[in-house]
Amino acid sequence: MLSEKSRPLISATLPLVGSRMGAITPNFYSRMFAAHPELLDGLFSRANQGNGEQQKALAGSIAGFATALIANPDVIPEQMLSRIAHKHTSLGITEDQYQIVYKYLFEAIAEELADVITAEIAEAWTEVYWLMADALLKIERGLYALQANDKIWMPWTIVEKIPAGTDCITFVLEPADDTPVTVARPGQFVSVKVPVSDGLLQCRQYSLSAAVDSTTHRIFTTKRDDGGEVSPVLHNAINVGDVIELSNPYGDVTFDDGDGPVVFATAGIGCTPSASALRSLVDNGGDREVLVLHAEKNLEAWALREQMTSDVDAIDGAQLQLWLEEPADGFHKGFMTLEGLDIPADASMYVCGPLPFMKAIRNQAINAGIPSTKIHYEVFGPDLWLAGAN
Structure with a gap:
């Protein structure tokens, strides 16, 4: 005190x-x-x-x-x-x-x-x-x-690199040694450490996009930032068969195991933590009311389009609404808005995307009657929202 x-x-x-x-x-x-x-x-x-x-x-x-x-x-x-x-x-x-x-x-x-x-x-x-x-x-x-081991970094072998939308790749990895593997929770991330162009090691955090409860695989999806240090290395220099270092899974914005309605509102590569939550709903069953809201530049840019649409189809009563900056038949045009949507007042909401997007959707959700305590957000990088930055 x-x-x-x-x-x-x-x-x-x-x-x-x-x-x-x-x-x-x-x-x-x-x-x-x-x-x-x-x-x-x-x-x-x-x-x-x-x-x-x-x-x-x-x-x-x-x-x-x-x-x-x-x-x-x-x-x-x-x-x-x-x-x-x-x-x-x-x-x-x-x-x-x-x-x-x-x-x-x-x-x-x-x-x-x-x-x-x-x-x-x-x-x-x-x-x-x-x-x-x-x-x-x-x-x-x-x-x-809480971890299954006492290590900070563990070697994992890349077994697949799967193209996933414009400038995105899904990485599938298997353990490279016998270190006990911690089971993750939907919404959590791992730190990834790789050598960059000058030989220095740099780390980035990537949300697990599927198989979070697996002890045999880690799956994460990244978008290449051509001006960045780490994602270009992962996309262009790290190949199938290579071994990279991963942390144990962490992250406090995790999908709850309740039975009430749930809304996922994401934009761009911010879909990754929601994708893992959707996959867990499919794997574990249940009859929760699910509303998936996503915004993209165009259909081709959506990194986890096939995974998320198939998971929505597999959940009874789940609905998907999609906003595209470049219009396409059957989808909303422009930027996401909650106006006109039937959002249950008792829903839990998970928001991830660029900071201005998250702030706008959170304000709209509160105006729609969702308590702020039931709105959860995930920030990629330093949390300037938590820090009070405008």
């Missing part, structure tokens, strides 16, 4: 610290990577450093955590931290790395706030940092303990 001594100091300085986080976080990362360049090899994403998304996410999460502590000083907002913890565990973050982050983050704070910072203010923000770090470590220890 946040101490009575620190609470007024954090409350008074939060607006200032928040306003300067845009300078603090790049300063911090610059210092840390200069001292520990090894952290860019298989841990931090150079792409997210280059485009500023990681800095924005870190700044927003710290400010958001401090705001939550001021509002409820006796409660650690563990639910808010869960998504960060799942990302950390998929990358193998260790306790000693929190000390490294603390050192260089607070050096950056001291430099950027040199005109106002005092020993008391620094002590208060140190308390906030370690409350957040300790809460994350607690969650992460629990997540590691």
Whole structure:
């Protein structure tokens, strides 16, 4: 809990610290990577450093955590931290790395706030940092303990590369050794680690798109980003028979096992976690009311079209609505809208796609009467929505 001594100091300085986080976080990362360049090899994403998304996410999460502590000083907002913890565990973050982050983050704070910072203010923000770090470590220890093995990375052999829509490929992998395999849940992801053009290892997270409950296969689907570092390597340089490293499955946005209506609203490659949930509904049976909403540029671009349409057909009463930017007979034209759709008020909704799409659909869903607590979203990359970025 946040101490009575620190609470007024954090409350008074939060607006200032928040306003300067845009300078603090790049300063911090610059210092840390200069001292520990090894952290860019298989841990931090150079792409997210280059485009500023990681800095924005870190700044927003710290400010958001401090705001939550001021509002409820006796409660650690563990639910808010869960998504960060799942990302950390998929990358193998260790306790000693929190000390490294603390050192260089607070050096950056001291430099950027040199005109106002005092020993008391620094002590208060140190308390906030370690409350957040300790809460994350607690969650992460629990997540590691749930795995079927004690490894961070495991070798998997690519046995199929299946074209899946415009610029997309579905990868099918089998274990390359006898490490026990953790059964995943629909909606979860794995981190994938590959060497990029200059030999540095880089990681990305990909949602499992099928066979989540298998101990013999991992299946994920990726869209090639021609300006990226990892997806072009996977698509163009990694071949059937090659061995790559995967993490255990993680992710807190998982499909529930209830019996109420469910709505999937996705756009583009954001269909992957919903595809795994649909496949689990087919495999496990049941009579849930299912509404699948998807938006694409055109039919050919839909990465998991055949899998998802066949699964919808296999579920009694399931419905599919499709929006296409390039019109085609029998489908909605333009961008997805919930207007005019009959969405059950007690439905659970799962949303995945570009951030503006998710924000728009979430607002429409709330206006349609779905409680915000029943709307779940998955963000690919640093969670700028959770961080409060606009």
